[in-house]
Amino acid sequence: MTLAIVDLGYGNVGSIAVGFQRLGAETRLTADPAEIATAERVVLPGVGAAGYAMARIEALGLRATLTGLDRPLLGICLGMQLLFEASEEDDVGCLGLIPGQVRRLEAVPGRPVPHMGWSRLDVSDADLGLRTGDYVYFAHSYACDDGPASVATTRYGRNIPAAVRRGTVLGAQFHPERSSDAGARFLKAFLSC
Amino acid sequence: MPAARIIPCLDVRDGRVVKGVQFRDHRDVGDIIDHALRYRDEGADELVFYDISASAEDRSLDTEWIRRIGREIDIPFAVAGGIRSRDQAAACLEAGADKVSVNSPALERPGLIEELARDFGSQCVVLGVDSFEKEGDYYVHQYTGRVDRSRDTGLKTLDWVKEATERGAGEIVLNCMRRDGVRSGYDLAHVGAVVGAVEVPVIASGGAGAPEHFRDAFTQAGASGALAATVFHDRLIAIPELKEYLARCGIEIRR
Numbered sequence: 001m002t003l004a005i006v007d008l009g010y011g012n013v014g015s016i017a018v019g020f021q022r023l024g025a026e027t028r029l030t031a032d033p034a035e036i037a038t039a040e041r042v043v044l045p046g047v048g049a050a051g052y053a054m055a056r057i058e059a060l061g062l063r064a065t066l067t068g069l070d071r072p073l074l075g076i077c078l079g080m081q082l083l084f085e086a087s088e089e090d091d092v093g094c095l096g097l098i099p100g101q102v103r104r105l106e107a108v109p110g111r112p113v114p115h116m117g118w119s120r121l122d123v124s125d126a127d128l129g130l131r132t133g134d135y136v137y138f139a140h141s142y143a144c145d146d147g148p149a150s151v152a153t154t155r156y157g158r159n160i161p162a163a164v165r166r167g168t169v170l171g172a173q174f175h176p177e178r179s180s181d182a183g184a185r186f187l188k189a190f191l192s193c
Numbered sequence: 194m195p196a197a198r199i200i201p202c203l204d205v206r207d208g209r210v211v212k213g214v215q216f217r218d219h220r221d222v223g224d225i226i227d228h229a230l231r232y233r234d235e236g237a238d239e240l241v242f243y244d245i246s247a248s249a250e251d252r253s254l255d256t257e258w259i260r261r262i263g264r265e266i267d268i269p270f271a272v273a274g275g276i277r278s279r280d281q282a283a284a285c286l287e288a289g290a291d292k293v294s295v296n297s298p299a300l301e302r303p304g305l306i307e308e309l310a311r312d313f314g315s316q317c318v319v320l321g322v323d324s325f326e327k328e329g330d331y332y333v334h335q336y337t338g339r340v341d342r343s344r345d346t347g348l349k350t351l352d353w354v355k356e357a358t359e360r361g362a363g364e365i366v367l368n369c370m371r372r373d374g375v376r377s378g379y380d381l382a383h384v385g386a387v388v389g390a391v392e393v394p395v396i397a398s399g400g401a402g403a404p405e406h407f408r409d410a411f412t413q414a415g416a417s418g419a420l421a422a423t424v425f426h427d428r429l430i431a432i433p434e435l436k437e438y439l440a441r442c443g444i445e446i447r448r
Contacts, residue, residue, distance in 0.1 A: 013287075014260070014286075014289040015263050015289045018263060018289060019267065022267075048311075048312055048313055048314050049314060052312075078314070107392035107393075109389075110194075110415065111194065112393050112394045112395075113392055113393065114315055114316040114363045114364070114393065114394070115195065116195065116316060116363070116364060116417065117196060117198050117238065117239075117394070117417060117418070118195055118196045118238055119194070119195045119196070120196075120445075135196055137268070137269050139291065139292075139316035139317075139363075140316055141315055141316060155194075175291070178267060178268055178269040178291060179267070180233075180268055181267075183267065184267065
């Protein structure tokens with residue numbers, strides 16, 4: 001199984017690569033549209049801000065590649081947010097593969113932002129290796145709208161989609177590569193979906 | 194709400210885990226990967242690796258051991274020690290760290306926090322604060338990794354955490370220095386004051402000696418996580434039993 005990890009030029013993709021390598025996948029960090037289009041699986045990682053990430057996608061000429069993939073695509077954390085229509089962060093238009101917006105989490109006493117740590121899942125689609133009651137690791141200040149694409153949610157003031165799926169487009173707001181056994185089950189399900 | 198986090202902290206020097214009392218007199222307590230794997234298996238929610246000499250010696254930490262840890266464990270971890278620039282932070286994140294923690298260099302140049310938050314997001318930027326009680330107030334100390342350079346900045350802790358989070362720090366690790374290594378309990382009033390002053394998660398550090406101390410950090414001070422070293426390294430408290438105890442106290446815990 002060859003897996004392309006989209007290289008937007010910032011770090012922290014090392015842990016994602018290792019997470020897949022533990023499961024036997026061969027990973028390539030690349031920004032080459034041809035290589036991304038022909039990989040068996042594509043992962044869109046994300047650290048940083050939506051505006052910068054979308055600017056990199058446009059500058060690298062990757063929008064059409066990412067929106068036209070016929071193989072499974074997985075966006076992780078900010079990468080999942082980029083799959084939606086638009087983000088409040090930097091007020092930027094995103095890839096529009098999944099309907100809905102990305103909005104800032106509201107900090108209130110007892111509910112700090114970023115939402116950081118292990119939160120419990122409610123799972124509606126067991127095909128992705130996740131189970132209701134699993135704890136997975138989150139670290140984010142913005143969250144996608146809950147909607148028909150949600151296959152797992154958690155609660156943080158409002159219902160937050162933890163994992164989404166629309167056809168061959170998947171997203172994880174949590175960090176599967178840092179979510180112990182539940183995360184590994186999810187990555188494995190992505191490799192075999 | 195996320196589960197309350199139990200966070201073993203591993204002080205690192207030359208790729209080995211060390212531990213001192215009140216930031217001094219460090220002794221070798223073992224290999225870094227052995228410790229990381231043991232804590233992961235016991236149910237630690239996150240790990241912090243702190244290069245105690247890098248900051249005081251004006252060098253950034255070595256990324257090779259970060260890469261080794263990143264390959265071995267599947268829970269989040271933060272690294273700290275001498276991260277002075279965007280590129281040094283990028284190297285740590287690229288090596289597999291989930292977060293970088295800045296302390297003395299952020300005091301030298303607070304703009305560092307903004308640069309890191311802009312490029313990597315606030316969720317990657319932890320502010321470590323060494324807070325010392327003096328005449329009823331709390332002040333930030335700098336270069337605590339080395340006895341001869343450790344100094345009082347004169348900056349009040351509450352002012353500094355507010356400024357740093359406005360600049361983009363996404364989490365605070367509050368080390369209450371008088372409590373470090375003495376196992377008399379977290380400084381609940383001070384942790385609670387910092388929790389009330391900022392919108393980001395606060396991790397209590399310094400003073401854990403008994404399971405009740407962890408309980409109080411969560412239920413009384415409102416901490417999102419509790420960090421400890423001595424009680425875990427010396428096996429005075431086992432994480433599985435600690436988590437069972439906290440769950441019995443009605444605290445949400447990942448098991």
